[in-house]
Amino acid sequence: MAATSCNFTQASGFNKLQEQLQLQSYFKRQCHQRSAFGVEKVFHRRYRGWLQVERWHRYQHVSCARVEELAPSVFEENVGEETEEDISKETLIWRAIKLPIYSVAFVPLTVGSAAAYLQTGIFSARCYFVLLASSVLVITWLNLSNDVYDFDTGVDKNKKESVVNLVGSRTGTFIAAYLCLALGFTGLTWTAIVERNLRSILFLVCAIICGYIYQCPPFRLSYQGLGEPLCFAAFGPFATSAFYLLHGNASAMNHFPLSGTVLSASILVGFTTSLILFCSHFHQVEGDKEVGKMSPLVRLGTKKGAEVVKGAVLMLYALLVAFGLSKALPLPCIFLCALTLPMGNLVVRFVEDNHKAIVFLQDKNKIFMAKYFCVRLHALFGVALALGLVVARMLRTTFASRPILS
Template identity: 65%
Template structure:
């Protein structure tokens, strides 16, 4: 009932009733001969509830005013509120970022492209060896991620990196994480050696060993060449000419050793190019932290704005190179056509980096757009090679 009294519609009526009751009560107080009847008692009760309800309305009005003032204060200080929201990242999101699942495309794409080139040239595909190499590659990429987190934790580069494995688990996990990383490296490289012995190809093993050495000198002390702006050339060599070519050679067998052809060199260059773009764009959101610890990444040297121009030039170079290799017939026409269809993704990378290169929160996603380009471009290469071979002859799978 009190709620009904407090409604906006009954407010004026309530006010009039309260005024008349108040006047009637004053008459009673002034005339002692007037006997208080039961109706008067009811009037007093009604007056009590009326006053209570009026006070309640006033309290609500005061509360609304205070809320409005609070909202105005928040509107005047949006930056602090947004910063607070940006600082908060759920543990689930941190774990997802630490796992870096999309980054494992850098294990899948070189292997798939190298195997597809071998299949294109010979019509032969060693499925069992492919999956053995895939397992070994995934373990080695995991070693790269874990050990990189440990070494960046040691130098302080990951001090504010919430998704670092060491920061998530705790600083006491540093040694355990490093031991686990090198155990994974031993298992992964063991798988590569096994596949090399199965393929009877020492050249492939030497190339894969060179790729792993690139990973070591990229991040491991005392080298740490990624602190001297040499991470990108090492990344290009490791995942492009070394790994992709090695996986191509792994598809050979004792009766047939594959030659190094223009097709595998062209494909490995393109794979190395898109992989290196992922690494380059991963520096955008870490410029301040890298500079503070003396890590001279390319973006620390040239800055974010020029870095966005480098990304644009890199994408243009990638597709120019694709069409040149297609015209020179180093790549089949189907590869050129299908890879050309990924240009909208390349354009997305350019526009995103160009728009948000100064926004530390949003530019974090740039590397994932590059992963999308890397994956789509690699799949297009694989499908183009497979279609070209199927147009020639029937495949052999063992």
């Protein structure tokens, strides 16, 4: 009995000692975790942005590594089809309207008007908005007729955002397209007559001809991979120079040659516009191959195409610096356009990071936004260029009006 009581007492004391040791160890762990949590919280608060960037880059590298290890056939049946089915009707209508693409009507007009303002100090709001409405109608013709002729060749048979596929009427889309062209060209011609500058009509006709032979039969030069040069000529030298002539003084601009400033600006505008067209082909490579449309990306492949995008963005800013050093463009243009460098870098990084999804995952939706990033670059660069020309005129006027101290 006594022995049992002694053993129980010893066991009870041992258990209490063990409980105290466990409790002490628990409190030590809690204190250590709290202190570690406090340090980690301070670290995250200070370096949160850097950690997010590093986590994103690590995710991109791991994703690319996994993608390269997997065979394309594993994803062909599921990924592409599922993402296409998930696209809502509203999204398809938005894509069919292509509202951001209408910046290709806004930018040449704005840059050409700003170049004329730099040269003559004249700006007509009435002329600007009539030309803008007419240009939008011509771009609508380009988009609608492109959908019609791509429907005829079978390029858009699986393109759900095609206007013909959404509306269900090839004839109705065709009539609407050429009605827009007629109204748009009427507005451009009327403005040229009112401004007494018929020389601009020649440039505008050349721009429209470039758009016609780009996509319309029997030419269809876009199927030969010549869409980008035609786009460069139409929206760059032809359209920008025409709008420059229409915004100048009639008597002066009819006899005044095109300046180096407007020619340099038009080259930059043509460059950014062509980049939009080039990047719009990334998600259409397979469909273009099936119907024999030899776009530049079909010929080069998406890997080399991503390198071309990088080279084109570098060339854009190299030309900007060259035009500034040669004094073809005023310094405010160089400074303001240089502020768009982050957007140019975003275009390059996005294409480089996502072009592999087309090859390995057969997922076109990852690269679809590339053209819209190019649209943002085009719009920002064009606005900066036009604003730089306006600022240069204001500075010139300010310094010219100052009295010279003897």
